[in-house]
Amino acid sequence: MSITIALSKGRIYDETVPLLAAAGIAVTEDIEKSRKLIFETNQSHVRVVLVRASDVPVYVEYGGADLGVAGLDSLIEHGGQGLYQPLDLRIARCRISVAVRNGFDYAHAVKQGARLRIATKYPEIARNFFAAKGVHVDMIKLYGSMELAPLTGMADAIVDLVSTGNTLRANDLVEVEPIMDISSRLIVNQASLKLKQAPLRAIIDAFASAVSKN
Ligand code: PRP
Numbered sequence: 001m002s003i004t005i006a007l008s009k010g011r012i013y014d015e016t017v018p019l020l021a022a023a024g025i026a027v028t029e030d031i032e033k034s035r036k037l038i039f040e041t042n043q044s045h046v047r048v049v050l051v052r053a054s055d056v057p058v059y060v061e062y063g064g065a066d067l068g069v070a071g072l073d074s075l076i077e078h079g080g081q082g083l084y085q086p087l088d089l090r091i092a093r094c095r096i097s098v099a100v101r102n103g104f105d106y107a108h109a110v111k112q113g114a115r116l117r118i119a120t121k122y123p124e125i126a127r128n129f130f131a132a133k134g135v136h137v138d139m140i141k142l143y144g145s146m147e148l149a150p151l152t153g154m155a156d157a158i159v160d161l162v163s164t165g166n167t168l169r170a171n172d173l174v175e176v177e178p179i180m181d182i183s184s185r186l187i188v189n190q191a192s193l194k195l196k197q198a199p200l201r202a203i204i205d206a207f208a209s210a211v212s213k214n
Pocket of ligand 1: 144145163
């Protein structure tokens with residue numbers, strides 16, 4: 001029974017490799033150097049497909065992949081429908097925060113009840129956060145380089161992932177309010193879990209055991 005695993009390049013992939021190894025799975029090519037999207041592994045029935053981070057939940061929901069590793073940020077934006085989420089892998093940990101241009105008095109603007117323009121790749125997370133605070137916002141959806149939005153005057157603030165804080169510092173932005181901690185989760189297609197129970201359970205259990213040792 002063949003198994004397809006959806007992963008995305010970058011931070012999440014690097015930290016997923018040791019978990020795959022714990023399940024006895026190794027990708028046989030260097031994915032960072034390749035333009036291919038489908039990769040064989042040392043196990044003939046297991047293959048890896050590379051998709052954009054925000055598309056991992058979509059591939060798993062619609063059965064393009066049986067399981068995947070997705071950031072909580074992507075999962076919340078997706079909605080999580082049709083996905084079994086058995087494990088917090090505790091990898092690719094960072095936070096999602098509000099950041100503004102150095103010098104912008106965010107606390108004052110919030111206190112005054114000002115309407116804020118928020119640029120973000122995470123409108124769902126941002127909308128929920130500001131709604132709970134009772135702050136009125138206009139949402140500007142972006143797909144990357146959010147740091148530019150306050151610098152060009154397009155937005156008052158951004159909602160973005162912060163890990164080391166280097167990207168914010170390099171662009172003269174400051175983190176003013178954390179929203180939530182983020183880590184990556186294992187997600188599984190619900191139908192696959194029924195149809196391919198044994199091989200999927202073996203992978204989930206191996207991941208769980210590796211995570212508990214980390
Ligand atoms: C995220 C985020 C920031 C950066 C923050 O981007 O959008 O640009 O990481 O990390 P830092 O605090 O360590 O500087 P990511 O690398 O996930 O890729 P993306 O630009 O495609 O979102």
